[in-house]
Structure formats: structure tokens, C-alpha cells
Amino acid sequence: MSNAIVAEKHPLDDLIRADRMPHIWCPGCGVGIIMRCYAQAILDSGIPIEKHIVVSGIGCSGRVAGYMKLDSYHTTHGRPIPFATGLKLVNPALTVTVFSGDGDLAAIGGNHLIHAARRNMDIKVVCINNFNFGMTGGQAGPTTPQGAYGTTAPYGNPELPFNLPYLLKACGANFVSRWTAIHVRQVRDDILYVFSKPGFAFIEVLAPCPIGFGKSNGIEDGLEEMEMYRERSVHIQDANVSDEDLSIDLRGDYPIYVGRFVDRDRAPFMPIKLEKP
Amino acid sequence: MTRSAVLTGKHFMHGDHACAEGALAAGCRFFAGYPITPSTEIAEHLARRLPEVDGVFIQMEDELASIAAILGASAAGARSMTATSGPGLSLMMENLGLGVMLELPTVVVDVMRGSPSTGLPTLPGQSDVMQARWGSHGDFAVLAFSPWSPQEMFDLTILAFNMADKYRVPALLLADEVVGHMVEKVVIPPEDQITLTERKKPRQSNHETFKPYQVDDPDLVPPLAHAGEGYHIHLTGLTHDERGYPDMTADTHNRLVTRLFEKVQRNADDIIKYEGYKLDDARIVVVAYGCTARSARSAVMQARAQGIPVGLLRLITIWPFPEKILQELAGKVDKFIVAEMNLGQVRLEVERVTHHPVRGVHHAGGEMIPPAPIFDAIKEVAK
Numbered sequence: 100m101s102n103a104i105v106a107e108k109h110p111l112d113d114l115i116r117a118d119r120m121p122h123i124w125c126p127g128c129g130v131g132i133i134m135r136c137y138a139q140a141i142l143d144s145g146i147p148i149e150k151h152i153v154v155s156g157i158g159c160s161g162r163v164a165g166y167m168k169l170d171s172y173h174t175t176h177g178r179p180i181p182f183a184t185g186l187k188l189v190n191p192a193l194t195v196t197v198f199s200g201d202g203d204l205a206a207i208g209g210n211h212l213i214h215a216a217r218r219n220m221d222i223k224v225v226c227i228n229n230f231n232f233g234m235t236g237g238q239a240g241p242t243t244p245q246g247a248y249g250t251t252a253p254y255g256n257p258e259l260p261f262n263l264p265y266l267l268k269a270c271g272a273n274f275v276s277r278w279t280a281i282h283v284r285q286v287r288d289d290i291l292y293v294f295s296k297p298g299f300a301f302i303e304v305l306a307p308c309p310i311g312f313g314k315s316n317g318i319e320d321g322l323e324e325m326e327m328y329r330e331r332s333v334h335i336q337d338a339n340v341s342d343e344d345l346s347i348d349l350r351g352d353y354p355i356y357v358g359r360f361v362d363r364d365r366a367p368f369m370p371i372k373l374e375k376p
Numbered sequence: 377m378t379r380s381a382v383l384t385g386k387h388f389m390h391g392d393h394a395c396a397e398g399a400l401a402a403g404c405r406f407f408a409g410y411p412i413t414p415s416t417e418i419a420e421h422l423a424r425r426l427p428e429v430d431g432v433f434i435q436m437e438d439e440l441a442s443i444a445a446i447l448g449a450s451a452a453g454a455r456s457m458t459a460t461s462g463p464g465l466s467l468m469m470e471n472l473g474l475g476v477m478l479e480l481p482t483v484v485v486d487v488m489r490g491s492p493s494t495g496l497p498t499l500p501g502q503s504d505v506m507q508a509r510w511g512s513h514g515d516f517a518v519l520a521f522s523p524w525s526p527q528e529m530f531d532l533t534i535l536a537f538n539m540a541d542k543y544r545v546p547a548l549l550l551a552d553e554v555v556g557h558m559v560e561k562v563v564i565p566p567e568d569q570i571t572l573t574e575r576k577k578p579r580q581s582n583h584e585t586f587k588p589y590q591v592d593d594p595d596l597v598p599p600l601a602h603a604g605e606g607y608h609i610h611l612t613g614l615t616h617d618e619r620g621y622p623d624m625t626a627d628t629h630n631r632l633v634t635r636l637f638e639k640v641q642r643n644a645d646d647i648i649k650y651e652g653y654k655l656d657d658a659r660i661v662v663v664a665y666g667c668t669a670r671s672a673r674s675a676v677m678q679a680r681a682q683g684i685p686v687g688l689l690r691l692i693t694i695w696p697f698p699e700k701i702l703q704e705l706a707g708k709v710d711k712f713i714v715a716e717m718n719l720g721q722v723r724l725e726v727e728r729v730t731h732h733p734v735r736g737v738h739h740a741g742g743e744m745i746p747p748a749p750i751f752d753a754i755k756e757v758a759k
Contacts, residue, residue, distance in 0.1 A: 116610070119621060149606035154448070165610055165622060170603045172451060173612035173622075174444065175474050181408075181441035185448030185456065186603055188432045189406055193452070193604050211444075214437040370434065371427040373378055 113148065114138040116168045123162055127313075127321020129280035129306025130227055134163050136283055137198065137225060140290035141169075144194075152195045154183040156208060159234045159308075160200035160227040177208030180215045183222045188370060194223070194294055201228040201242040205261050209241070216270035218368040219298045225290065226263065226301060229308035230349070237311035244348050248315040262346045263303050264360045273298030275361035277345070279305040279328035282357065289359070298367040305347070305355065316349065331355045378428040382567040389562040391526040391555045392417035392459075395485055396425060397562075398533030399457050401570055404483070405431035406456040408445035410438055410464060413497045414553040415487035418459035439467035443484065447471060450480040451611070453602035455537055459485035462504050463494060465511070472546055473512035476636060478611045479589075479598065481540035481575065483533065485549040487556040488666075490741035500553035501741030502666055503718035508548050509695050515633055517640035519547040519647055520695040522665040526560040532692065538573040539647055543639060544597050550694055552717065554667035554744050575600050583607045589632075590618040596639040640696050649692035650701055654680060658687030660757055661705050663726055664715045665691040668745050672715050675750035684758045694722070699729045706730035711757040715750045717741045 115138065124130050141151050148169065155164035157176035164171040174182045179197045187195040197204075204212050204226050215222065231249055232238040239249035239256045242263070246255045267275045274293050278285045286304055293300035307313060307324035318324050327349070335358035345356050381400045389397070396418045399407070407426060409419040419435070426433040432449075436442040442458045449456035460468060465486045475482055488504050490496025508520045519539050521532045533549055540547035576599045578586050588609040589598050601607035614622040615629040623629075640647070653673060655661065664672035669690040676688045689705065691698055706712075712730055714723040715737040723736040737753045739745050 116621075118619075149608070150604060152603050165612060168608050170601075170605075170608060171610045172448070172478075172603075173610070173614065174447075175471055175613055178440060178444040178471060178474075181436060181444035182448035182451075184434070184436075184441075185406065185408060185445035185450075186452045187448075188434065188445075189449045189452035189454040189456075190604055210437050211441050214441070370432040372430075373427045375378065 110142060111135070111138045114141060114168050116166055119166055122166060124159060125310045127307055127309040128159065129229065129308070129321070130160050130163065132280045132283060133225065133227055133286060133304050133306060134166065136286040137163070137196065137290055138167065139287045140294065143291050144294045146194055146294060150193055152186060152193050154179040154186065154195065154197050156199040156203035158200040158203045158232070160198060161203060163198040177203055177206070177211065179203070180208060180211040180222070180224065184215060184220055187220070187222055191221070196223045196225065198225045199227070200233070201226060201230070202232045202240045205263060206241045213266070213270045216267050216272040216299050216301065219271055219273055219365050221297050221299070221367040223290070223293045223300045224302065226303045227306050228263065228303050229306045229312055231308060231312040233308045233311035237315055244350065246350055250315070260346060262343070264345050265342045267301045268342055268361045271365060272301050272361060273363055273365055273367070274300035276359040277303040277305070277357050279332055279355065279357065280307060281325050281328050282332070298365060328355065332357045334358045335360060381429040382570065383564050384566045385564060387562045387564065388559060389526050390417060391529045391551070391558045392487065393421045394526040394529040394562045395459070395533050395549065395551065396421035397564065398530040399483070399537070400425060400429060401530070401564065402455060402534040402537035403572055404455040404457050404537065405429065406446065406449035406454040407431070407458065408434050408436050408442045408449070408456070409458045409460065410436055410442050412461045412464045414489055414556050415459040415461050415485060418485060439464035440470065443468040443471040446482045447475050447478065447480050450482045451603050455541070457483040457485065459487065461487050461489050462491040462501070465504055465507060469511040472518065473514060473516060474613050475546040476512070476516040476518060477613045479544035479600070481544050482546050483536045483540055483549065484546060485533070485551060488550065488552045496742050498553070499742045500667060500717060500744060502552050502668065502716050503721065503741055504550065505694060505718065505721040508550055515637055517637050518545060518695060519543070519640065519693070520550045521547070521692060522550045522694050523555050524666055524669045524690065525555060526558055526562050529555060530562050530564065534570060535649070538571070541575045542573045542597070543595070543643055543647070544600060545640060550666070552666045578607065587618040588620045589616060591635065595643055596635055644696045645700070647693055647696060648698045650698050651690040651692060653688040653690065655687035655689065655705070658685050659709050660684065660686040660711045660713065660754060661689050661709050662686060662713045662715060662750060662754065663689045663691065663722065665694060665722070668715050668717055671745050671747045672750050674747040675754060678747065678751050679754045684754060686754050686758070691722070697725050697729070702726060702729045706732055711735065713737060713750070713753050713757060715745055717745060
């Protein structure tokens with residue numbers, strides 16, 4: 100034991116509110132993994148910690164704002180993007196990241212999502228997609244695959260889900276990627292990359308929700324869903340697939356396409372500046 | 377040619393434009409809004425003017441986004457504003473509550489039109505008074521001021537910003553279509569004569585131990601750290617403790633909600649403004665606000681000419697409700713009349729406070745209440 104290396108301090112200690120642990124997330128949940136990628140990206144960014152701001156909405160993913168030791172704003176359901184918009188425009192020196200879930204961003208906040216992408220607002224959005232409303236107990240939402248079960252879809256979801264990368268590309272985002280909770284390096288790399296890329300960035304990360312989604316859909320636990328991601332993820336570079344076919348169907352043995360779908364340089368939104376005489 | 381933020385001088389000015397100029401004179405440098413009659417001219421004016429003073433104008437996708445954006449702007453340190461009318465105010469109720477809970481100062485202008493629903497988009501109303509007070513869910517308190525002229529569209533916009541910042545609470549300017557679209561003389565004072573209130577900032581230099589909701593002062597207002605200042609604050613709409621951390625207990629909830637309510641009540645004397653006209657020897661008091669106060673004043677003058685001892689109490693602050701002055705008057709006068717362009721929203725408050733039966737002069741909106749029905753009511757109660 101005398102040779103044991105005892106870490107006095109974890110490298111991410113300064114970024115996590117340790118006094119708020121334990122967190123609320125269920126065993127097998129993917130949100131914490133993705134928050135860790137965000138924390139690592141902040142550390143690696145070289146941008147002073149006080150210049151990083153995190154804004155969240157409501158839901159399990161929305162709790163990220165409460166655990167990150169940053170200036171952090173836990174707003175109303177669906178509204179983190181417009182809140183972040185006002186904050187960023189007043190202080191453009193800040194790196195503003197919106198961390199929220201698919202229900203918050205694509206259901207109740209869907210209108211704000213598409214308009215911020217249209218404006219190409221210089222904010223970074225990490226969208227944790229667990230295919231359901233997890234915090235309220237597993238209801239179907241706009242990303243629930245057709246046929247999947249939820250507490251409000253007891254006979255299987257009759258609706259078609261959003262194909263989020265396709266939507267965001269059409270709206271005008273500068274950067275769009277999709278990964279899963281097993282792609283921790285890619286998630287960290289993309290978050291780090293978009294910190295220094297002006298314009299609207301949207302990173303969708305598929306994540307297990309064993310209690311809310313898995314239980315209703317025959318997925319035993321978080322590990323099984325991670326296994327599913329590992330087996331089925333196909334990098335977009337290795338696939339000949341159109342944007343329209345990026346939808347996710349977890350029922351059959353269909354591929355889950357991941358990778359960077361958009362990386363372009365449209366001018367981000369800038370408030371009008373008048374030339375002074 | 378770009379103009380300065382404060383257009384000192386005498387102007388013949390549109391009420392909505394005067395509100396916009398008041399915002400600029402108050403140091404507002406961020407406006408987010410969505411077009412809606414009869415407030416649109418405020419957005420149009422600021423779209424032109426804010427870039428002249430290096431401010432930010434953004435037209436949002438809806439009113440939900442507009443108020444979220446101005447709260448975010450406030451969190452980053454700006455004086456921020458939006459402008460709307462009844463249907464938009466309904467959408468803003470959600471984040472008005474967030475502003476109360478996070479204690480982020482901002483100004484919401486409501487140029488009232490005939491309501492409910494789409495109602496009378498181009499015609500006046502005064503029926504959002506109770507919505508301003510109770511429209512968001514839960515017990516809370518906000519501030520509301522009611523201008524009766526383009527001059528007050530300017531003056532009270534500045535007052536709304538100052539009070540919002542001083543007490544860390546959203547403030548509403550409850551204007552109406554008549555004063556919003558009226559063109560009248562507006563005097564803008566020199567910049568050095570406009571008093572602006574500073575937000576209370578953290579006094580301790582130790583960022584690690586700063587608690588964003590620790591209250592040390594009798595005014596119950598905690599200091600406000602802005603985004604990017606290094607305090608690592610957490611603000612949440614969940615019930616929170618002094619650290620800003622969620623705390624799902626009845627004790628913390630009761631303490632927080634009570635303080636947010638008490639904060640406004642305790643400072644009511646500072647927030648409440650009103651104007652009395654011929655009240656000294658009055659036996660009858662007409663209570664009115666906004667454009668209706670113009671007709672009420674005319675009716676009081678006519679009645680005085682006939683020897684009736686009547687006066688006018690013009691409410692400038694509507695919320696918190698001016699209880700003290702009404703209680704004082706209740707001990708001295710015989711009768712109250714309330715004239716307002718709704719079916720009795722402030723009348724109920726006057727009845728509650730004075731314990732007098734109150735004669736109402738009401739109209740659901742669509743046209744300004746003229747002096748005649750108010751004069752008739754004065755004659756009737758004077759009998």
C-alpha cells in the first residue's frame with residue numbers, strides 16, 4: 100500500500116459542484132457520462148472557466164446546469180436557447196453552452212431550436228436524446244421511435260419521430276453531429292471543436308434511460324443499450340445514406356448513423372453595428 | 377447620422393416612441409420582442425435606435441422567447457426590455473415567474489388593448505391589470521406602473537428600470553393603446569438630470585464563498601452577480617436555498633416565496649407613486665389610472681365647477697397596490713368612484729382596501745371612457 104498513488108484532487112474537481120452529490124440520475128443513465136465529456140472539453144479548451152456559461156431547461160438533462168461549477172442557469176421548460184441568446188448577445192466574450200434533453204429542446208422548445216439554428220446564433224447546444232420524457236416517468240416524445248412504447252404510448256408510439264440532424268441541417272446550423280454515450284472521445288472532441296467554431300452548433304448524443312425508456316421497450320439496463328449503440332453505430336463516412344434516412348429505429352437491427360453531418364461556415368448572427376463618423 | 381442615447385429637448389412625440397426613448401435614457405441596451413399591435417412602434421423605434429447607441433435589438437420567434445432573451449440579457453448585466461400587448465403578455469406569464477424566482481430585473485411593457493383573446497387589436501383596454509398581478513402561477517409579486525401621457529411613457533419607463541434593478545424584480549409598464557398611440561409634448565431632460573439606480577453588487581471579494589441568495593440587508597434584496605464575473609453562481613427556477621441550490625423542502629419553499637413577496641411589500645412606500653388632484657377637502661374621490669385618468673380629471677373639474685367636493689386619486693403605481701393612501705382617504709371621505717376600461721379590476725382592490733362600497737364606471741374596452749359617465753357618477757353619489 101505504501102506505493103499506492105492517492106490522487107489528492109481529480110482534474111475535474113474544479114468544474115463539478117461536489118457539494119451537490121449524489122446526483123439525481125438513475126443507475127445506467129447516460130447524462131452523467133456526457134456531462135463529463137463537457138467538463139473535459141472545458142478543461143481542454145484553455146478558455147478560462149469563468150468565461151464558460153451553461154444554460155439548461157427542464158428535465159434530467161437540464162440538471163447538468165446544477166452540477167457544473169460554472170455560472171449556470173436552470174431556466175424554464177423549453178426556453179434555455181432564447182435565454183442563452185440574450186446572455187450571449189450582451190456578452191459575446193462568453194462561451195455559452197445549452198445542455199438539455201430532446202423533450203426540452205425538440206418538443207416544448209422546438210420553435211426556439213429551429214429559429215436559433217436559422218439565425219446561426221453563436222451558442223453550443225448539447226442535446227441528450229434518450230427517446231422519451233425521462234424525468235416524468237417515460238412518456239413518449241418527439242424523438243420516440245415509431246412503435247416504441249411509453250407510458251403515454253401503451254400501444255406503441257403511433258407518431259413518426261424527428262430526425263434531428265436533418266432538421267438542424269435544413270434550418271441552417273453551422274455544425275451538426277450525432278454520437279452516443281459510448282462515443283465519449285468523439286463527444287468531448289466535438290464539444291471542444293465547436294467552442295472555437297462560431298455559429299450554432301448542435302451535438303445530439305443518444306443516451307440510455309433504462310428506467311424511463313428501457314423498461315418499456317425490453318432493454319434490460321443501461322449496459323444493454325450501450326451494447327446496442329456499440330453494435331449498431333455506423334459512422335456516416337462508412338455509409339452511403341442520405342440525410343433523410345438518419346432516423347433512429349431501435350426495434351429492428353437498423354444502423355444508428357453517427358458522425359459529423361454538417362461543418363460549414365455560414366456567418367453567425369451579429370447584431371447590427373453602425374459605422375461611427 | 378447617429379444620435380445619442382438621451383435626446384434632450386422638447387419633442388412632439390408618439391407615446392410608444394417616448395417609451396422607447398425612456399428605455400434608452402434609462403440605459404437599456406437590449407430589446408427582444410415580437411410584433412403586436414398596439415406596442416409594435418416600440419420595437420420599430422428601438423430597431424432603429426439601439427444600433428445608434430451600440431445596443432442590441434433582436435426580433436424573436438415569439439413572446440416566450442422574447443422574455444427568455446431579456447432575462448438572459450439581464451443575467452449578463454444589461455438593462456433589458458420587451459414590449460407586447462395582452463395576447464403576448466399571456467405567453468410571457470411563464471417566464472415572468474422565472475424572473476421573479478431568479479430575481480432578475482427586467483422591464484415588460486404591455487400596451488393594453490381590448491381583450492380577452494385576440495379581442496380588439498387596434499383599440500384600447502385596461503383589462504390586464506389583474507393578469508399583471510396574478511397571471512403567472514404561484515404566489516409572487518411584481519411591479520406595475522401606469523402612464524397617462526406620452527411624457528409618462530418616457531418617465532415611468534425610467535422609473536420601471538430603476539425599481540426593477542433596485543429590488544431585483546420584473547417591472548411592468550401597464551400602458552394602454554390611447555397613451556401608446558397619442559402624440560403629445562414630451563420633455564426629455566439633460567442626461568445628467570436623469571437618475572439611474574445601480575444594481576446591488578456582491579460586496580465580498582471571495583468568489584468561492586459568495587452565496588447568490590444570501591440576504592444581508594433589511595430590504596430583503598440579495599446582491600446580483602452577473603454571468604462571467606467568476607462567482608460561479610447557480611440560478612434555478614426550482615425552489616432554492618441561499619447557495620442557489622435546489623432544496624425541495626417545505627421550509628425552504630416557504631421562506632423563499634415569502635421573502636420574494638415581502639421584498640416588494642416592505643419597500644412599497646418607495647415603489648408607490650400617485651398623484652392627488654383636489655383631494656384636500658374632497659368628500660368624494662375618483663380613482664383612475666392611465667388614459668381613463670384624463671377623462672376622470674376633466675369630470676372632476678366639471679363637478680368642482682358645480683360646487684361638488686370631489687377629487688382625483690391618479691394611480692401611477694398599480695402593483696404593489698397603493699393601500700396606504702386609500703386607507704387614509706377612506707377615513708376622511710364619504711364615497712369612492714373607480715373609473716377604468718375593464719369590468720372592475722381595480723374597483724375590487726379599492727373595495728378591499730377601503731371597506732367602502734365603490735361606484736364603478738366601467739367599460740370592457742374599445743374606446744376611451746369619456747368624462748360624461750364619470751361626471752354622471754359623481755353627480756349620482758353626491759346626492
